[in-house]
Amino acid sequence: MERPIIEIKGLTIQYPTFEGPVKAVEDFDLSIKKGEVIGLVGESGCGKSTLGLAIQGLLRPPGKIVSGEILFRGEDIVKKTDNELRKIRGRSISMVFQDPMTSLNPLIRVDKHFFETIKAHEKDADKKKMVERIEKLIEILGISSTRLHDYPHQLSGGMRQRVMIGLGLILNPEVIVADEPTNSLDVIVEAHFLDLLKDLKKEYNLTIILITHNMGIVAELATRVVVMYAGRLIESGNVMDVYGKPLHPYTQGLLASIPNISLDQEKLFTMPGSPPDLISPPSGCTFHPRCSHVMKICKEKVPHGIMKDGRIVECFLYAK
Amino acid sequence: MHKGLLSAPVRGFITMGKKHGAEWYIVVIGAVILVTIILSSIFAAYIAPYDPLESVGKTFTPPNRDFIMGTNNLGFDVFSRILFGSRTVLLISIAAAIFSMFVGVPLGLISGYFAGKLDRVLSLIMDSIYSFPGLILAITLAAMLGPGVINISIAIAVIYIPTYFRVVRGQVLSNKEELYVEAARSIGANSTTIISKYIFPNVIASMVVIFTLNVADAILTEAGLSFLGLGLPPDLPDWGIDLSKGKVFIPKGSWWIVTFPGLMIALVTLSFTMIGEGLSEILNPRLKEK
Amino acid sequence: MQNNNGKEILVRVEHLKKYFPVEKGFVEKIIARGKKYVKAVDDVSFEIPKGSVMGLCGESGCGKTTTGRLIMRLIDTDEGVITLDNKDITHIKGKELREFRPNMQMVFQDPHASLNPRMTVGRNIGHSLDIQNIGTRAERLERVKRVMESVALTPVDDIVGRYPHLLSGGQKQRVVLARALVLNPKLVVADEPIAMADVSVRALILEMMIMLKNQFDLTYLFVTHDLATAKYICDTIAIMYLGVIVEMGQLKSVFNNPLHPYTQALLSAVPVPDPRARRKHKIPRGEIPSAVNPPSGCRFHTRCPIAHQDCSSHIPHMEEKEKGHKVACPYV
Numbered sequence: 025m026e027r028p029i030i031e032i033k034g035l036t037i038q039y040p041t042f043e044g045p046v047k048a049v050e051d052f053d054l055s056i057k058k059g060e061v062i063g064l065v066g067e068s069g070c071g072k073s074t075l076g077l078a079i080q081g082l083l084r085p086p087g088k089i090v091s092g093e094i095l096f097r098g099e100d101i102v103k104k105t106d107n108e109l110r111k112i113r114g115r116s117i118s119m120v121f122q123d124p125m126t127s128l129n130p131l132i133r134v135d136k137h138f139f140e141t142i143k144a145h146e147k148d149a150d151k152k153k154m155v156e157r158i159e160k161l162i163e164i165l166g167i168s169s170t171r172l173h174d175y176p177h178q179l180s181g182g183m184r185q186r187v188m189i190g191l192g193l194i195l196n197p198e199v200i201v202a203d204e205p206t207n208s209l210d211v212i213v214e215a216h217f218l219d220l221l222k223d224l225k226k227e228y229n230l231t232i233i234l235i236t237h238n239m240g241i242v243a244e245l246a247t248r249v250v251v252m253y254a255g256r257l258i259e260s261g262n263v264m265d266v267y268g269k270p271l272h273p274y275t276q277g278l279l280a281s282i283p284n285i286s287l288d289q290e291k292l293f294t295m296p297g298s299p300p301d302l303i304s305p306p307s308g309c310t311f312h313p314r315c316s317h318v319m320k321i322c323k324e325k326v327p328h329g330i331m332k333d334g335r336i337v338e339c340f341l342y343a344k
Numbered sequence: 345m346h347k348g349l350l351s352a353p354v355r356g357f358i359t360m361g362k363k364h365g366a367e368w369y370i371v372v373i374g375a376v377i378l379v380t381i382i383l384s385s386i387f388a389a390y391i392a393p394y395d396p397l398e399s400v401g402k403t404f405t406p407p408n409r410d411f412i413m414g415t416n417n418l419g420f421d422v423f424s425r426i427l428f429g430s431r432t433v434l435l436i437s438i439a440a441a442i443f444s445m446f447v448g449v450p451l452g453l454i455s456g457y458f459a460g461k462l463d464r465v466l467s468l469i470m471d472s473i474y475s476f477p478g479l480i481l482a483i484t485l486a487a488m489l490g491p492g493v494i495n496i497s498i499a500i501a502v503i504y505i506p507t508y509f510r511v512v513r514g515q516v517l518s519n520k521e522e523l524y525v526e527a528a529r530s531i532g533a534n535s536t537t538i539i540s541k542y543i544f545p546n547v548i549a550s551m552v553v554i555f556t557l558n559v560a561d562a563i564l565t566e567a568g569l570s571f572l573g574l575g576l577p578p579d580l581p582d583w584g585i586d587l588s589k590g591k592v593f594i595p596k597g598s599w600w601i602v603t604f605p606g607l608m609i610a611l612v613t614l615s616f617t618m619i620g621e622g623l624s625e626i627l628n629p630r631l632k633e634k
Numbered sequence: 635m636q637n638n639n640g641k642e643i644l645v646r647v648e649h650l651k652k653y654f655p656v657e658k659g660f661v662e663k664i665i666a667r668g669k670k671y672v673k674a675v676d677d678v679s680f681e682i683p684k685g686s687v688m689g690l691c692g693e694s695g696c697g698k699t700t701t702g703r704l705i706m707r708l709i710d711t712d713e714g715v716i717t718l719d720n721k722d723i724t725h726i727k728g729k730e731l732r733e734f735r736p737n738m739q740m741v742f743q744d745p746h747a748s749l750n751p752r753m754t755v756g757r758n759i760g761h762s763l764d765i766q767n768i769g770t771r772a773e774r775l776e777r778v779k780r781v782m783e784s785v786a787l788t789p790v791d792d793i794v795g796r797y798p799h800l801l802s803g804g805q806k807q808r809v810v811l812a813r814a815l816v817l818n819p820k821l822v823v824a825d826e827p828i829a830m831a832d833v834s835v836r837a838l839i840l841e842m843m844i845m846l847k848n849q850f851d852l853t854y855l856f857v858t859h860d861l862a863t864a865k866y867i868c869d870t871i872a873i874m875y876l877g878v879i880v881e882m883g884q885l886k887s888v889f890n891n892p893l894h895p896y897t898q899a900l901l902s903a904v905p906v907p908d909p910r911a912r913r914k915h916k917i918p919r920g921e922i923p924s925a926v927n928p929p930s931g932c933r934f935h936t937r938c939p940i941a942h943q944d945c946s947s948h949i950p951h952m953e954e955k956e957k958g959h960k961v962a963c964p965y966v
Binding site (some may be wrong): 180212213218219220240241279281282286295 | 678683693694802804832833834835836837838840841859860861862865866889899900901902903904905906907908910911912913916917919921955
Binding site for chain 3 (some may be wrong): 528531534541545
């Protein structure tokens with residue numbers, strides 16, 4: 025069987041604060057195969073962005089990886105030094121950020137952005153060859169080559185987002201981590217962007233980790249859905265299965281509370297309660313205070329390793 | 345019961361220390377020094393061993409058991425002069441800072457909120473004052489206004505009005521655009537209400553910081569002015585005057601006549617600065633997150 | 635006020651225009667002549683029936699937020715007429731405007747930024763009553779508490795004295811709702827009220843808004859870019875593009891039978907939380923042009939798949955294609 029390109033085992037990440045450590049990610053396991061598009065979903069504070077940073081080796085103090093491993097092609101990147109990580113970043117794993125306006129240097133022209141990215145990893149890159157590579161890439165991205173000499177502020181939001189993807193792809197990475205990539209985009213531009221990702225994935229057989237709270241774009245793009253709540257993985261499975269028949273009460277509630285333009289919805293489901301305090305989370309299953317199916321065991325033990333219908337569902341409703 | 349009463353403030357103190365680290369301790373140390381000096385100036389009459397305006401000993405006595413800071417060229421006890429001098433210094437500096445604040449802040453609020461021609465004119469005036477070297481402006485004003493405690497306070501105050509004005513105006517300009525200000529307009533609030541209840545409360549924090557730093561600076565300016573012989577009646581005990589009168593005796597070896605007033609000026613300035621800077625650090629994160 | 639269908643109309647907006655002057659650079663000021671404007675709202679007209687929810691939708695820069703602010707009289711109109719409950723409010727100002735405010739209130743997008751951090755929850759909600767001098771102090775407090783109960787900000791006595799930074803995002807948005815309601819307005823303009831809320835809280839706020847509408851007999855202008863939400867809550871809808879309305883009408887009409895090419899593109903671009911409903915076709919290319927130099931004639935012609943020759947010179951009028959459904963395009 026093909027080895028997973030990324031394997032996360034027992035990952036726990038915390039942020040120490042004055043009142044105690046914030047448990048951002050708790051005991052997280054995930055295996056990602058090459059070519060998968062993982063939709064990592066959850067609300068704000070669920071830990072998905074922290075996880076995205078950790079996979080990239082971009083987690084900065086005060087954030088700390090307390091335990092666990094992140095294996096990229098079999099090597100644990102948790103233990104790697106900054107220098108080693110820099111080599112991996114960009115080449116193998118690359119990040120597409122939320123707001124390209126603040127992630128692009130306003131003083132540097134677009135083409136220079138590309139040159140710098142390439143030179144950071146391939147010191148002796150030949151300029152002519154670089155230009156060829158860049159032009160080929162931006163053609164696929166739908167950026168006209170005249171734009172290469174513009175500054176970021178001269179480009180529209182959608183263009184900037186494409187430049188960001190371009191920067192993420194220029195070194196031919198295997199994995200792309202995209203954190204809320206369409207948050208700042210209008211609906212039509214967002215649709216173009218998603219189409220683009222689909223094309224790129226096909227062309228380069230990319231593995232994509234899509235981090236978002238937007239269940240619509242996940243449905244559009246992902247092959248697998250991983251639902252996070254309060255730092256834990258609570259449901260993970262094939263996108264058709266999870267959307268078609270969500271098993272975890274949180275996933276069910278989440279999907280039922282979203283306005284769906286293709287349906288005539290009578291009433292939206294309103295989830296009671298509010299996201300938990302990550303410094304002192306509820307005992308046992310962190311979702312239990314808001315769950316309508318809560319049982320005694322839910323308050324006492326943390327569900328872990330429960331499976332049903334070929335997918336992971338961390339809920340005692342499905343424990344044998 | 346005893347323990348309970350005391351432990352709450354003590355715990356609060358330690359909590360603040362843990363939370364804000366060094367800045368909190370800086371504020372505390374500065375405050376302690378300041379409070380000591382203020383108390384000693386209030387109770388100067390009880391603490392001072394001698395009358396500061398009377399010759400009570402041999403001239404040029406170095407610090408000894410009878411005169412812990414020595415005596416000056418007229419036989420006055422330096423220590424007693426220090427204690428009474430602190431009154432003058434503190435009074436003038438704080439009065440000047442208060443006066444500055446009461447003029448600069450309202451002008452800054454109005455100028456920032458209403459903008460337009462008024463703002464342009466006021467800003468021009470304030471910038472002109474601000475660009476003048478402070479001490480020179482103070483000297484000019486003191487010379488124009490003539491001697492007297494009130495006059496010197498005003499002379500010093502004028503220098504700092506632009507600082508309050510600029511900072512407050514800047515804050516108003518940014519606060520004006522906040523969504524909750526627009527929300528206030530949407531419920532029918534008029535300008536007075538918006539300025540007083542929505543904008544001003546957010547300006548107070550920075551005002552406090554400026555005030556303390558302002559006093560520190562005013563002390564130095566006051567010392568400078570009286571050093572130059574401007575503004576104060578010559579027999580009033582004042583550190584600046586003592587510095588001025590005493591400097592000629594340094595070559596003679598009578599170091600204590602200038603050293604102690606000089607140290608005190610530095611110490612009081614330092615304590616105000618510590619409080620101001622420390623507060624600025626502590627209040628800053630909350631200012632930033634808004 | 636009644637329209638030709640006999641329905642009671644609360645708000646009527648006619649030929650509204652708002653142009654914002656653009657600051658020219660130093661060199662430009664010397665070289666170029668004339669002024670540059672962002673034509674944020676360029677001849678917008680519609681009616682909102684009493685008791686209904688009208689959606690004003692479009693992408694960024696379409697002018698929907700500006701239109702909302704114009705109706706709220708937070709900014710002045712350049713041209714056009716705004717009528718609310720039979721009163722022409724286009725040019726009222728000063729005291730007259732302030733006294734009129736209780737009739738129309740706004741729910742702002744960002745609950746964190748729209749609450750005064752130095753006032754307690756109770757004060758934030760009830761300050762409008764102080765300003766409008768309504769009732770005695772005790773009566774005002776009572777009213778604040780009652781409206782807090784309507785938005786489920788409980789326990790009331792506990793929360794009324796708290797400061798906003800201690801509340802959750804969902805609670806803050808409910809404070810914003812409460813503040814809008816405490817004056818018993820006739821019209822509530824909601825500007826992206828759930829955009830900044832967590833996904834699991836959005837449904838709560840939407841349901842609450844519907845319930846409050848029925849309970850207090852409110853009329854909403856719901857400004858949003860989120861068409862899925864608009865479909866859920868709105869009765870009528872207007873789609874805006876670069877300052878003009880391209881299509882409007884009864885919700886079901888517009889959504890089931892979108893006529894304008896822009897509306898069609900927009901609706902098909904909305905991501906659906908259902909992998910079986912993945913989009914099969916591509917969306918027309920291009921991006922929203924600048925609002926400073928919008929395309930001549932029909933604003934959409936540069937991206938329109940059915941653009942005709944005269945679309946670049948002729949500004950289309952709104953035509954009623956079916957009952958309660960108007961489009962600004964002669965070719966559909």
